[in-house]
Amino acid sequence: MSGARICRVMPENTSHCPVIIDPGLCAGCCRCVDICPADLFLPNQAAGKPPHVVFGSECWYEGSCVAACPSEAIRLVPPLVNRVHWKPRNWK
């Protein structure tokens, strides 16, 4: 960010990562980077490699990245506290 011509950023150091990208499936097209409302990704400088998840805490968990990925390489991981319980109807 100018004044500085070089800017480096550390991915957030949190226990939870909202998005897992399978490097075996990812083609590095950056559709997820383009579409993410929170702009939480940064494109990888290495061609064909998955983007970096840098601002993961800002994820809205709407899944635009998952829907946009042509390779189905992205899995959205909600916070564990938001896991919802269900059970089969099993009335005796």
Place this chain on the structure above:
Amino acid sequence: MRPAAQSIKWPYPLAGDRCQKASCDVLVIGGGMAGCFAAIAAARRGVSVLLAEKAATEASGAAGSGCDHWESAATNPCSKVSPEELTDAMVRGHAGYNNAISHYIECREGYDRLLDLEKMGGRIRDTEDRFQGAPFRDEKTKLLFAYDYENRFTLRVFGTTFKAALYRECKRLGVRILDRNMATALLTSGGMPARRVTGAVLLDARTSQATAVSAKAVILCTSRPARLWLFSTEFPGISEFRPPQTTGDGHALGWRIGAKFVMMEKSVKGEWSGIRSYPPYSTGNNHNTWYACTLVDATGREIPWADRDGRILNDVASRYKPAPGQKFFIKGGGEPDFPFYEFQGPEVLGVEELLQRGYKLPFYADLGAMPEMERRVIWGMMVGEEGKTRVPVLQAYQREGFNPDRDLLQSYGDGWKSGSFLPQERQLFGVPGGVLNDWRLMTSVEGLFAAGDILFAGNCVGHAAATGGYAARHAAIYAAGIKESKTDANHVEQELDRIRSFRPASRGPASSGPDWKEFNAAICRIMQNYCGALKSEELLSTGMEQLAEFRRRELPHLKANNPHELVRCLEVENILTNAEMVIQACRARRASSRELQFQRLDFPEIDPPEWNKFVVLENRDGRTESTLQSLEYAGNIAENYERYNPAREGRRE
């Protein structure tokens, strides 16, 4: 174990020292539903349009990942309620504290905007015949309806197809779209309050490049403020119901140039926030997306539904019908705040009564107990088309084995709520305050228009679309009357100085101040402490002093280490401005109000007649002035609509 993270070189070109110029006839700020419809309507009138969106227009805004219902489409061919009746209901249902102008536009033109969407490629009817023969489907038009199946004024829609269609149409019409650009300041012809708007300063969130835009008219489509009382430092992205880009920037921008705001003292007890509740519609419930799902208790005992008179309903079909003697009902499950008897719809019995009757927690949504068409329309259409449901709920749950025919999804709260909040943890939910508008949807500043949830008492997608199109028509007419619009170079420089002041080099040493998350959390603490459920002049003025201290002592140390953080810092300064505005509005209303959920310890009388008015707030060069305005300032809605829209769209079928 995850490998240690490495720092990453910022991949975008840094251009924080640069400011480019742009000009257009109409500048639209915000590319959500309202902004896209505004940009399209203006472009169709042949004016040059620039659309500035903080995220990516293709998927931005509250409806970015979908929407499932289109409310109050009173002119659809199956509707049995007129726009006048429905607007009257919405206004009376909120004791007059509603935006008659914008909601009449919604009722009158919302369906036309839906037809526009269809022409753009959005799906608005059951063209695949998935619901043939369903009680909520009209066989001739294939339109699907929600809530009141007899009066049919709210449609079920396939909203995951909408944003992409709107984005394509914007591009096709030659709208210049600047994605990842935040509007940081409005530019004016001078004075405070400003007489006329002349453009805006935009900031690129990836490169920090600024753009000074001169525009003949500006339309604010920035939705409503958020994170004033509730914020999660751990999961800031899900602090509120709306997307994290929705920080009420337009409110702050308008306030700073002296635009008038109304009803900003209204807030409600929190309903949604991050990890304090569950994501909307991800849990078992019986409202909106999930209306009118059967609920059962832990033993499988079905929870009764009742009409507004307390009569227990014997079948599912009755949940979608007005009560005896009732013409129509609004939404489903009642208004969250105070159900208005005349338009109150069916609802399940309250939790307290159920527990007294021996029902056992937890409760569950029992989709399997619903008739097949109702089950399939809730799970697979509404859950699926509604924002934030297709990927994280429909697909994710099914991948984990959820079967709607067999499984019960747990409910975590009353109605559609899924968490409990303290009275001081508040939100601007439902129909809160916003910018004051006239019949052109112009604000008190010449050339500055507004659409969507920035409008006071604005709400929901159909309203956003209808007001977006309407505001743009009038903005285009206004712009045609302006010869040229020049931006003031000094104003631009002042704004660039403000933006650049967040750079590390301009701030103190590395450890001297909070980051933007800590700052936001601290604002919320102030608002909870001093602008909570119970208010008084002493509390509010103390809160104001503390916010002023934040501005004086802490804000100068807030620094941005990269362009992304810079936008976060600017947003948080807007949140601070919005907090100040809310407190000032609370001080100005010296009476309590039931409808506004506003309780003053020092003015405990509820709704005295002399205060049955809008409190209008204006920033006059740092001094807040308030006036009272009639709740009926819109006048006769049908007559005024004709007067202001002589060659109008919105014809009835």
